[in-house]
Amino acid sequence: MPIDDEPYRRHERREIYFTGGCMGGPEPWWCWSCERFADPEPRPPHSLTVEGYQLSVLDVMRRIAPEARFDPPAPYDDPPAHLVEDAGRWSALEMPKIKDLAAVLGDPVSGGSSRHRFALPLWPDFWLEHTSLDTEVAQYVVDRRFVRRSGAPMRSADDLRPWSVLRPEAEAFFGWEPTRMPNAYFHVVPFELEGRPMKAYFVHDLLVHVSKSPED
Structure with a gap:
C-alpha cells in the first residue's frame, strides 16, 4: 500500500475504478475489480456554453x-x-x-x-x-x-447545398445505392450531375461539401 492510499479509498467508495488490478483512466468501462460499471472522475462544472x-x-x-x-x-x-x-x-x-x-x-x-x-x-x-x-x-x-427536425428534404438538384441535406435524403433523391456502412462517421459519394463528375461529402450524415470536378 503506497503512502498516499487515497486512490484505493476512492475505489472503495466507487469514485474511481480499477481495471485488471491497476487504476484505470476516466472512461466508463467495466471495472473488473468492482464487477460493475463505475462512474469516472468528477465531471467539470457546467460553465460550458x-x-x-x-x-x-x-x-x-x-x-x-x-x-x-x-x-x-x-x-x-x-x-x-x-x-x-x-x-x-x-x-x-x-x-x-x-x-x-x-x-x-x-x-x-x-x-x-x-x-x-x-x-x-x-x-x-x-x-x-x-x-x-x-x-x-x-x-x-x-x-x-x-x-x-424541420424543413423539406431534397426536391431538386439545386437543394444539394452544404449544411442543408442529409445523406439518406440525397440517396433517395438521386437513387444512390444505400451505403453498406450507415453508422460510419464520414461518407464520400461520387456521382454525376448533367454528365459532370462530382462528389458529396457527408459527416454525421450531414452534407458539408460538394466538389464540382475532380480537381475541385
Missing part, C-alpha cells in the same frame, strides 16, 4: 473530413479565443454523459431507445442525435448524427 459545443462539433467534423471544405458562418469561421477555449473544454470530455449535455444544451427529445436529440442554433433544421451507452451509473455518448 452552447456556442462552445457547436464549435467543438465543427472541429470534430473537420478532423473526420480534412479534405472537405467547410464554410461555417461567423464567428465559427474565425472564432475568438474564448470560444476556442470553451470548445477545447468540451473536447476534453471524450465520452460525455447525456446529463452533462442536457445541463447546457437543454433537455433532449427522445429519438428512440438510447437516442437523444438536441436542438442547436447553428443547425435549426436538424436535431443532433446522440446515441448513448446506457450503464447502471449514467448514459454516455458513443455516437452522434444529424436527423431532420
Whole structure:
C-alpha cells in the first residue's frame, strides 16, 4: 500500500475504478475489480456554453473530413479565443454523459431507445442525435448524427447545398445505392450531375461539401 492510499479509498467508495488490478483512466468501462460499471472522475462544472459545443462539433467534423471544405458562418469561421477555449473544454470530455449535455444544451427529445436529440442554433433544421451507452451509473455518448427536425428534404438538384441535406435524403433523391456502412462517421459519394463528375461529402450524415470536378 503506497503512502498516499487515497486512490484505493476512492475505489472503495466507487469514485474511481480499477481495471485488471491497476487504476484505470476516466472512461466508463467495466471495472473488473468492482464487477460493475463505475462512474469516472468528477465531471467539470457546467460553465460550458452552447456556442462552445457547436464549435467543438465543427472541429470534430473537420478532423473526420480534412479534405472537405467547410464554410461555417461567423464567428465559427474565425472564432475568438474564448470560444476556442470553451470548445477545447468540451473536447476534453471524450465520452460525455447525456446529463452533462442536457445541463447546457437543454433537455433532449427522445429519438428512440438510447437516442437523444438536441436542438442547436447553428443547425435549426436538424436535431443532433446522440446515441448513448446506457450503464447502471449514467448514459454516455458513443455516437452522434444529424436527423431532420424541420424543413423539406431534397426536391431538386439545386437543394444539394452544404449544411442543408442529409445523406439518406440525397440517396433517395438521386437513387444512390444505400451505403453498406450507415453508422460510419464520414461518407464520400461520387456521382454525376448533367454528365459532370462530382462528389458529396457527408459527416454525421450531414452534407458539408460538394466538389464540382475532380480537381475541385
